[in-house]
Amino acid sequence: MQSAIERILPFDEEAAAAAERHSDGLTKPPGSLGKLEAIARQLAGIAGGLWPELSRRAVIVMAGDHGVCEEGVSAFPAEVTPQMVLNFLEGGAAVNVLARQSGADVVCVDIGVNAELKHERLVSRKIRMGTANMAAGPAMLRGEAAAAVRTGIEIAERLAQEGVRLFATGEMGIGNTTASAALASVLAGIDPERSVGSGTGIDEQRRRHKVDVVKKAIAVNEPDAADPLGVLAKVGGLEIAGLVGVIIGAAASRCPVVIDGYISTAAALVAVRLAPGVKPYLIGSHLSMEQGHRDLLQAVGLSPLIQLDMRLGEGTGAVLCFHFIDAALGLMQEMATFESAGISKG
Numbered sequence: 001m002q003s004a005i006e007r008i009l010p011f012d013e014e015a016a017a018a019a020e021r022h023s024d025g026l027t028k029p030p031g032s033l034g035k036l037e038a039i040a041r042q043l044a045g046i047a048g049g050l051w052p053e054l055s056r057r058a059v060i061v062m063a064g065d066h067g068v069c070e071e072g073v074s075a076f077p078a079e080v081t082p083q084m085v086l087n088f089l090e091g092g093a094a095v096n097v098l099a100r101q102s103g104a105d106v107v108c109v110d111i112g113v114n115a116e117l118k119h120e121r122l123v124s125r126k127i128r129m130g131t132a133n134m135a136a137g138p139a140m141l142r143g144e145a146a147a148a149v150r151t152g153i154e155i156a157e158r159l160a161q162e163g164v165r166l167f168a169t170g171e172m173g174i175g176n177t178t179a180s181a182a183l184a185s186v187l188a189g190i191d192p193e194r195s196v197g198s199g200t201g202i203d204e205q206r207r208r209h210k211v212d213v214v215k216k217a218i219a220v221n222e223p224d225a226a227d228p229l230g231v232l233a234k235v236g237g238l239e240i241a242g243l244v245g246v247i248i249g250a251a252a253s254r255c256p257v258v259i260d261g262y263i264s265t266a267a268a269l270v271a272v273r274l275a276p277g278v279k280p281y282l283i284g285s286h287l288s289m290e291q292g293h294r295d296l297l298q299a300v301g302l303s304p305l306i307q308l309d310m311r312l313g314e315g316t317g318a319v320l321c322f323h324f325i326d327a328a329l330g331l332m333q334e335m336a337t338f339e340s341a342g343i344s345k346g
């Protein structure tokens, strides 16, 4: 893990400034393309030049189960996790459709599903059969959390070596909004009353119970916010740890990584605390309906590009935003300049 963190290059401010100069010479008032210009600048700074070739892209869907489900924190049973994994592998989930539309591969990883899974397209890297119930003790051992992070790093680095240049984070794990809320509360100091949302659609009474479960998990485990890996082990999840690794591995491979909704943003928070150098490589995608997502994005320092009232996860919001990345690069490459079009500058 440490060696990948050490390989992360600093953001190339010179390339970013060159992108900005190019953008300011295009036939539009400076800054008028808003966040599309900001994306183009960021992509140049990440790649160290104009304009990166990002045609090969992948969404990595990390799947894992959560022992905390036995506390009744989700509207759906834990069996849905392995069932959805098979759906991803057969191409029938929402993220598959959106990934096809944006030219991305879906890479589905079993990093901790509580079922024996076999499929030719499944990346089988199970660390354990789901986490333990964090309301009763640590979700996993520190070594297991570290192994899951390393797995994510390896997968992202391997894909980058194979030519993938743009990543999105995705996940599947019934109960994982509970673990994400606990991470948000411990690492960003967001009160559980605010960090706990309705996930797959629990009612207010059950959400209140979920708040109590998160408070109990924090009281029982006494996580230390200054030790992000320890927090991840105590109140996190295997798929969340895997995504922490994906983020580090993408940054170490000099690739941008688009962060999906609430769970992915919790992973991004752990990643920036473990490796602050990943921050310039992150691109926010959408603002999820999950309560607390706005606060969590702010804690990571990300601003969402879109708000479509989505609350699904899987990487859906992140792959949707690949279209905006394509838009930003297309504008930079194809627009006329004031000079070439003979237009007077202001």
Ligand SMILES: Cc1cc2ncn([C@H]3O[C@H](COP(=O)(O)O)[C@@H](O)[C@H]3O)c2cc1C
Residues within 6 Å of the ligand: 073, 074, 075, 076, 080, 084, 171, 172, 173, 174, 175, 176, 177, 178, 198, 199, 200, 201, 312, 313, 314
């Ligand atoms: C059919 C189905 C497909 C999903 N795809 C993503 N999630 C999302 O819901 C889960 C988190 O919500 P909670 O913490 O309330 O369980 C995660 O698996 C997340 O990816 C799904 C949930 C369901 C039911």
Ligand SMILES: O=C(O)c1cccnc1
Residues within 6 Å of the ligand: 177, 198, 199, 200, 260, 261, 262, 263, 264, 288, 289, 290, 293, 310, 311, 312, 313, 314
């Ligand atoms: O924001 C998300 O990613 C999310 C919200 C609710 C349920 N699953 C995922």
